[in-house]
Amino acid sequence: MSAERIDPREPVSPAVSAPVADAAARVAGVQIDGVTKRFGDATALHEAWLKIADGEFMTLLGPSGCGKTTLLNLIAGFLEADGGEIFVGGRLMTETAPYDREIGVVFQNYALFPHMNVAKNVGYGLRMRGVAKREIETRVAEALALVKLDGFGERKPRQLSGGQQQRVALARALVIRPKVLLLDEPFSALDKNLRGAMQVELKEIQRRLGVTTIFVTHDQSEALSMSDRIAVMSQGRIRQVGTPDEIYRRPLDPFVASFVGDVNVLPGRLERRIGETATVLIAEGRLSVSADTLEGIAPGAAVDLYVRPDAVRIAEGEGLVSGTVATHVYQGSHVDVLVDVAAARGGRVTVRVPGHGASTRWPAGTRVSLDFSPADAVAFASDVA
Amino acid sequence: MSDPRKRLISAKAGERLLAIAGWTVVWLVVAFIILPAVVVGISAFNDRAILSFPPQAWSTRWFARAFSYRDFSEGFRNGLIITAFASSIALVVGAGFAFALDRYSFRGKMALEAVLTSPLVIPHFTIGLGFLILAAQIHATRTFALVIVCHVVLVLPFVMRSVYVSLRNLDSRLELAAASLGARPGRALFTVTLPLLIPGLFSGWLFAAILSFNEFTASLFVTAQATQTLPVAMYNYVREYADPTLAALSVIYIVVTALLLTIANAFLGLGKVLNVEHVR
Incomplete structure (x- = not known):
């Protein structure tokens, strides 16, 4: 936002x-x-x-x-x-x-009190605190205005849509400040x-x-x-x-790399580590990445390079890996080009290309070289022997 | 290869036959359910002092006798007293136990559950006889307390079951929500838990009341002349007389029950009372 x-x-x-x-x-x-x-x-x-x-x-x-x-x-x-x-x-x-x-809580299923109308639900926390009736009315109205539900006070929760119930739950949790x-x-x-x-x-x-x-x-x-x-x-x-x-x-x-967002994994080998920089050998190249994530890993050990699909480019000249375009997944604002790369984990690398021209520029079957900035790659010790 | 259209027609005919057979079964079952009530209902208007069918002459004098016969009116009054106390006590006790079983895990929970539901296994006459023997020891065989205690034991499993089911259906997050909004446990109980349990509590109470009012086997042992309930009074009557008074009483019973249910339905909704509707 x-x-x-x-x-x-x-x-x-x-x-x-x-x-x-x-x-x-x-x-x-x-x-x-x-x-x-x-x-x-x-x-x-x-x-x-x-x-x-x-x-x-x-x-x-x-x-x-x-x-x-x-x-x-x-x-x-x-x-x-x-x-x-x-x-x-x-x-x-x-x-x-x-x-x-x-502490205000909004539950997954909203947990609105089914036997109370919206205003009573929202005002519940205030009644439990012994707030004066007048003040309850004002604060409930304020809270309902905040979630854009003015005038819904008399409705029962079951008469509301899921989104509206959600707002009531939010108002109920917020009204107690x-x-x-x-x-x-x-x-x-x-x-x-x-x-x-x-x-x-x-x-x-x-x-x-x-x-x-x-x-x-x-x-x-x-x-x-x-x-x-x-x-x-x-x-x-x-x-x-x-x-x-x-x-x-x-x-x-x-875990974090693969749970948050899509990721490509390229197996390689740690060549050497000097200070904060580690040099990693992968199939067709060598690159220097941050050594932060490789603490205690000895040179010669197997490491995996994690690269986001949006960090990978289809190179004009030589790249770090090469493969054959398998298919395209159109996503509206971008196209995911799936490239068969023998050297990649799972045999595939996803390249996220903005716009929509990817399928005509690199039709299926095209041999392509792939490149990415070492700054966009993160290396971890490989969990595969 | 048969003509697909022909196959379709024969399939349709088979379906229709099945539908007819199905409806016949349904109507037969319905007929058998209401048959006793219809026979008794007609017999109630028989002028002759024997239970013959069909009646040759018509009269409503047995209704007058049903109302004026003292054992019946007293049995009815006794029954109301016993039912009111027994089902209310069973409701409080049963709800308490249901709450404990639902909310807490403790040693002997399974055993307690088994004991509380055992009246379903032990025959009613055993329970009645047991209470009679006990009451005789303390010379309390003619008391209402004896009948009430006996009925509480008999209806307790049903009340407990009903409350337990509604507790299970209650979303525990509603109570957590109440707590997060500042409600202490007692206030959460009275403002959230109990109001949502009312249909379950009421249906449990109603079920207990109906069972208690109609209970005969155990009541036969634990009632005396002064405490006899309507079913016991009816049994004693039929041992002496074979006239249609009991048939008339049945008609009254059915009409009154139907009226009560209609009223309950109009004000509360039968689904809610019988706890079949899931209360959101």
Whole structure:
């Protein structure tokens, strides 16, 4: 999302200004210090360490069963950790019950109270806090305006579409002016177009309110498009924490590289390492890449080079690898050219070419050379002997 | 190769035959279900003091007798008292146990579940006899308490089952959502859990009430003249008289029940009351 989406000159409606001003004073960072959670013999979370800044949009990204929802439930207080500590706004949460944490939660299935209308749902948290009736009415109206559901107060949840239920759940979580907002795969039940629209809208609301947000998803494109930072998780461990760009362009391990975005893998051999630079030999060439990811790997060891499809070019002259164009996958804004390359893992390299002329320029069967900048390649020790 | 059009026609004929056979079976089953009620209903208007069919002469005097016979009106009143107490107590106890079984894991959970559902296995007359022997020890054989306790035991498994099913269907995330919004456990229970369980609780109560009101076998053992319920009074009546009063009583019973169900349906929706509709 581009920065000009939130224009400071854009008049903010008065209905929205109150929560904006108030939320800023209340937001808090979250600190997760070596938190472990076991279910019976299975360890769902291994000593997770994570620091989330005030007002940050942090995404926990990973496949199902990676521990991301467990971590979310621990922060909300729905589960008790077996080890480690969680701080919200500098306050230790271990002894704090979920109802005292002041953390807003949006559930995957929204979990709207079916026996209450929209206004009662949104006002629930305020009633539990003993807020005066008048104030509840005003704040519920504000919250509904914030999610563009003015006038829906009398409807029952079942009379709403999925996207509308989603907004009600968001309004219900935000109206209590939470210190932290947690979202558990909130868009997974929505169709693709609506999901995109809701992503933009959530991001805008989050920026306006400045509320610290922890967003759980398995959808890497959702994570890349919305987050300030992403924590990639797998098998109960946090594998890498970084900005979307760092995660995408400088993955720290093969799991992160292949889970976030598409990737081509070229097997090679580590020739030598001098300081921060490693020289890697691949089928038809030699290139120097960053040695950060090759710590402890001795020269001569098998390594894999990971390169994104958008970093690979079809070279005019000599390239680093060569192959034969197999087929084209038209994607609208770009074309994926699939090239049979004997030297590549899986025998294929995907080249992402912007525009639509690729199939006429390089028809199937064309011999091509492929090239890429060493800066766009990341090397990892090969897990294949 | 046969003509495909011919095959189509013969397939159609076969289908039609099957449909006719199916409907015949359906209507036969329906007829057999309502047949007893129809026979009894007609017999109730027989003028003669014996249960013969079909009646030769018509009268409504047995309805008057059904209303005026003291054992019936007392049995009806006793039954209402016993049913009201037994099903309400069973509801509270059963809901408590259902809650414990659904929410907590503890030692002996399986055993508790087995004991709570055992009245389904132990015959009613055994339960009635057991309570009678116990009550005789403390000279309490003529008390309402005895009948009520006995009925509570009998209907408990059904109430528990009904509440347990609704608890299972309740999305636990609703309670988590309530907690995250600041609701303490007690307030979450009264503002979210219980309101959503009401259909299940009510259907459990209704089921218990119907079972308790109609219960005969165990009641025969644990009731005395002063505490006898309507089914027991009817049994005692039929041992002495063979006139159509019981048939008249049956008609009254059916009409009243139908009325009650109609009212329940109009105000609550039968689907909700019987807990067949999934409550979102």
